[in-house]
Amino acid sequence: MSLYFIGLGLGNENDISVKGLELVKKSDVVYLENYTSQLNCSKKELEKLYGKEVILADRKKVEIDSDEILDNAQIKNVAFLVVGDVFSATTHLDLYLRAKEKEIKIEIVNNASVLTAIGITGLQLYKFGKTSSIPFENENVQVPYDVLKSNLKNNLHTLFLLDLNPVENKILSVNDAIRYLQKVELKRGEGVFKDGTLCVGCSNLGSQDRIIKSGKAHELLKQDFGKGMQCLIVPSQKLHFMEEEALRLWR
Numbered sequence: 369m370s371l372y373f374i375g376l377g378l379g380n381e382n383d384i385s386v387k388g389l390e391l392v393k394k395s396d397v398v399y400l401e402n403y404t405s406q407l408n409c410s411k412k413e414l415e416k417l418y419g420k421e422v423i424l425a426d427r428k429k430v431e432i433d434s435d436e437i438l439d440n441a442q443i444k445n446v447a448f449l450v451v452g453d454v455f456s457a458t459t460h461l462d463l464y465l466r467a468k469e470k471e472i473k474i475e476i477v478n479n480a481s482v483l484t485a486i487g488i489t490g491l492q493l494y495k496f497g498k499t500s501s502i503p504f505e506n507e508n509v510q511v512p513y514d515v516l517k518s519n520l521k522n523n524l525h526t527l528f529l530l531d532l533n534p535v536e537n538k539i540l541s542v543n544d545a546i547r548y549l550q551k552v553e554l555k556r557g558e559g560v561f562k563d564g565t566l567c568v569g570c571s572n573l574g575s576q577d578r579i580i581k582s583g584k585a586h587e588l589l590k591q592d593f594g595k596g597m598q599c600l601i602v603p604s605q606k607l608h609f610m611e612e613e614a615l616r617l618w619r
């Protein structure tokens with residue numbers, strides 16, 4: 369009896385790996401962690417491919433009531449599906465450690481993550497500094513601004529991951545993220561994020577219908593990034609000439 373942590377990748381139901389799909393087919397219970405990210409397909413489309421029911425696992429089920437998942441994994445094969453990669457950006461380390469403690473057999477199947485898919489922008493992955501998340505309730509939140517300030521000081525790019533609420537079908541958009549940074553800039557006035565700051569907005573990375581736009585903050589505010597998963601990058605002020613060339617593709 370096992371607990372399978374399986375990354376689903378970023379696009380739709382077909383982005384699961386062959387290895388991941390084989391394990392899902394072997395599973396008696398299939399959970400989909402659905403509060404940190406979303407695929408471009410419905411639960412029904414996943415169930416059709418897997419030929420079995422998929423149980424949506426919200427934050428409470430995974431982080432507070434995880435005994436249900438672990439108890440099942442002690443007597444059955446359980447698949448725990450994660451959009452993107454299993455331990456990237458959202459760490460499901462707590463569930464992993466608790467399963468280890470209970471001596472449950474674990475298998476991990478990795479997949480693509482937003483943390484690497486941003487490589488398509490042309491910005492070099494090893495020149496990214498600390499990643500920050502921007503929540504919906506951000507009235508008194510300043511950490512993302514501080515992270516940007518520190519990364520810029522060290523000539524590093526900054527990736528902002530943006531909040532989502534799958535129950536209400538809501539996401540924080542690239543435009544919301546820019547407005548948030550402008551608002552903090554207005555309060556703090558430290559010149560970290562100006563109207564002319566170069567930004568790269570991305571949505572639906574890993575899908576055919578991805579949107580990537582680079583431009584000044586005020587220019588990106590006029591762009592529509594659609595309804596898919598979105599993230600914002602503020603590049604370092606020192607770009608390699610190849611990075612500059614790549615960013616011109618997305619103007």
Ligand SMILES: C[S@@+](CC[C@H](N)C(=O)[O-])C[C@H]1O[C@@H](n2cnc3c(N)ncnc32)[C@H](O)[C@@H]1O
Binds near residue numbers: 405451458480482528
């Ligand atoms: C907390 S992270 C979870 C990362 C996931 N485990 C992974 O490995 O990709 C989710 C956030 O990443 C960003 N994101 C996820 N998938 C994306 C995509 N395909 N395109 C753009 N941004 C994405 C969004 O800001 C989303 O709210």
